[in-house]
Amino acid sequence: MQRSDRVLKQVVAAFEHESHLKLHAHPVHLSFEDGALIVAGEVPDIASKKRLLQLTRMHSEGERLVDQLRVTANPPVADGELRTRICERLAQAVDFRNCVICARVKGQLELLRGTMDEAGNDGSGVIEVTVDDGVVTLTGQVISLSHKRLASVIAWWVGGCRDVVNLLELVPTEADGDDEITDVLHLVLETDPRVRAEQITINVENRTITLAGWVATEAERRQAEQDAWCLDASGGVVNHIQVRA
Structure with a gap:
């Protein structure tokens, strides 16, 4: 088995273990080129993209990662x-x-x-x-x-x-950290009309975001998680939000 195939098998197994998404409908390809691990393909949403990248880093055997994953645009926009x-x-x-x-x-x-x-x-x-x-x-x-x-x-x-x-x-430069990530995620959730931010709690530790609280629908639960993944700031997102009709 080639090295890229071994790494891809490990990544896909880890991804499908923790996600409802099955990648047979969204082909992802890994290849090694000039000392870098290239991950390419299309996924349905930002959460899937970021989770795949995170898992690929964990199994990349120390190689530099090049992100060529794209989120499917449905419908496409010029x-x-x-x-x-x-x-x-x-x-x-x-x-x-x-x-x-x-x-x-x-x-x-x-x-x-x-x-x-x-x-x-x-x-x-x-x-x-x-x-x-x-x-x-x-x-x-x-x-x-x-x-x-x-x-x-x-x-x-x-x-x-x-x-x-x-x-x-x-400009000027600014120190980053868990408090900064918490503050901006509060701002994002309050700005997103699809989410009732007052019902969601945020905890950030070592750049990993944990969401808790309750919302009315599964769509709102997923949207809050998508917002957290959009930040380009986290070591991961753990979604403990509950749905209560």
């Missing part, structure tokens, strides 16, 4: 439309009211709100959105880790997004 939707959603968000919002279109920068001269003002920043084959790249600068993570979550919330690459810089 890059231009997706870019417009994300820019509009960012512009509408209260937490980005002072940010310059712009898009990269065929190599050209298009300003949607503000001017580049305003990007360096106190309390301001700039977010540039690029979309290529459903993969969203965020560049520019923001004023806090919470703003950086919230930008990723907003991009994921827009239907049609297949992946988010968050390259936003922090």
Whole structure:
């Protein structure tokens, strides 16, 4: 058995042991190239993507990991439309009211709100959105880790997004930690209208998020977990939320 096949078998077995999802309907491929382990394929949601990446790291035998997993867009959305939707959603968000919002279109920068001269003002920043084959790249600068993570979550919330690459810089720099992750997840859940944040408790320890409390539907339970996985901040998500009709 080839090394990549052995690692893939271990990852798939671990994934299917802890998940309802069976990967035969969502082929995932692992390969070793130039000293890196490449994981590629399509999965149905962000939670599946992040969980697979986490398990792959655990079984990667120390190799560098290259993420080429994509979330299936159903229905697909054209890059231009997706870019417009994300820019509009960012512009509408209260937490980005002072940010310059712009898009990269065929190599050209298009300003949607503000001017580049305003990007360096106190309390301001700039977010540039690029979309290529459903993969969203965020560049520019923001004023806090919470703003950086919230930008990723907003991009994921827009239907049609297949992946988010968050390259936003922090000005000034800021220390990360469990308290920061807790604070931004509270903000995310309070912002998401599909979730009743007051009924969900959050505990973060060593970057692992544990959700508890109760919600009315299984869909709401899953949405809260999806929001936590969107943060690009966790060592994993444990969902202990209960459903009570």
